[in-house]
Amino acid sequence: MNKTRLEAFSDGVIAIIITIMVLEMKAPEGVSWEVIKPLIPKLLSYILSFLFVAIYWGNHHHLLHTAKKVTSGIIWSNMNLLFWLSLIPFITAWMGENHFDKVTVASYAVLALVCGLSYNILQSAICKTYDAETSKRINTKQSNWKSIMSVVLYATSIPIALFFNSFIAGSLFFVVSVIWFIPDKNIEKIFAE
Numbered sequence: 001m002n003k004t005r006l007e008a009f010s011d012g013v014i015a016i017i018i019t020i021m022v023l024e025m026k027a028p029e030g031v032s033w034e035v036i037k038p039l040i041p042k043l044l045s046y047i048l049s050f051l052f053v054a055i056y057w058g059n060h061h062h063l064l065h066t067a068k069k070v071t072s073g074i075i076w077s078n079m080n081l082l083f084w085l086s087l088i089p090f091i092t093a094w095m096g097e098n099h100f101d102k103v104t105v106a107s108y109a110v111l112a113l114v115c116g117l118s119y120n121i122l123q124s125a126i127c128k129t130y131d132a133e134t135s136k137r138i139n140t141k142q143s144n145w146k147s148i149m150s151v152v153l154y155a156t157s158i159p160i161a162l163f164f165n166s167f168i169a170g171s172l173f174f175v176v177s178v179i180w181f182i183p184d185k186n187i188e189k190i191f192a193e
Contacts, residue, residue: 006078007064013082014057020089021049045096048173049088055180056085056115063119067126077125081118087111105161105169112173113154120147150176 025042028035060081067074091111095104153172161169 003064003067003070006067006070006075007061010060010064010078010082011057013086014053014060017053017085017088018050021046021053021092024089024093041099042093042096045092045100048170048177049092051177052112052173053085053088055177056081056119059119059180060122063123063126067129069129071125071129073125073128074122077118077122081115081122084111084115084118088115100166100170102161102166102169105166106158108173109154109157109161109169112176113151113158116147116150116154116176123147146179149179 025039025046028039064078088111091104091108095101095108098104153176157169157172160172
């Protein structure tokens with residue numbers, strides 16, 4: 001399989017994920033602002049998830065750009081990531097429908113954590129296609145702190161959602177989004193050197 005086929009497939013899956021999320025949002029009956037008020041949790045859940053998926057798409061694009069060849073490890077690591085990302089519409093709808101209940105927010109955090117770990121597995125699979133020195137340089141660059149910080153924040157948000165406050169836990173999701181908003185170009189810089 002060539003790289004463009006893997007990128008096209010991944011882009012298609014991510015586009016479908018976003019489409020499913022927006023189709024879950026039903027227009028209210030009525031024209032007053034009062035009919036919108038009950039939909040605010042669903043809208044906030046959608047915005048959070050759209051941002052989450054968009055950031056994954058951007059970083060995924062930059063990561064796949066660095067792959068010099070496609071191996072079966074990369075294919076299956078990519079499929080693993082896409083599987084977990086495909087659950088986002090379900091968890092988004094569940095969280096919005098239940099007004100950010102603590103169980104739904106904790107479940108969202110678990111899914112976000114698994115997506116983050118899956119992204120790291122894909123990055124490792126891509127790094128394995130390079131020599132040991134290049135792979136080591138990639139894994140010691142700035143993307144490592146982003147990955148570690150994401151895992152820590154997602155893992156922390158689970159008990160915070162369950163035992164303290166789901167709003168604080170949800171705020172940690174936005175913090176992770178800010179961390180990853182600008183795709184990590186350190187890998188590309190290493191290959192350009």
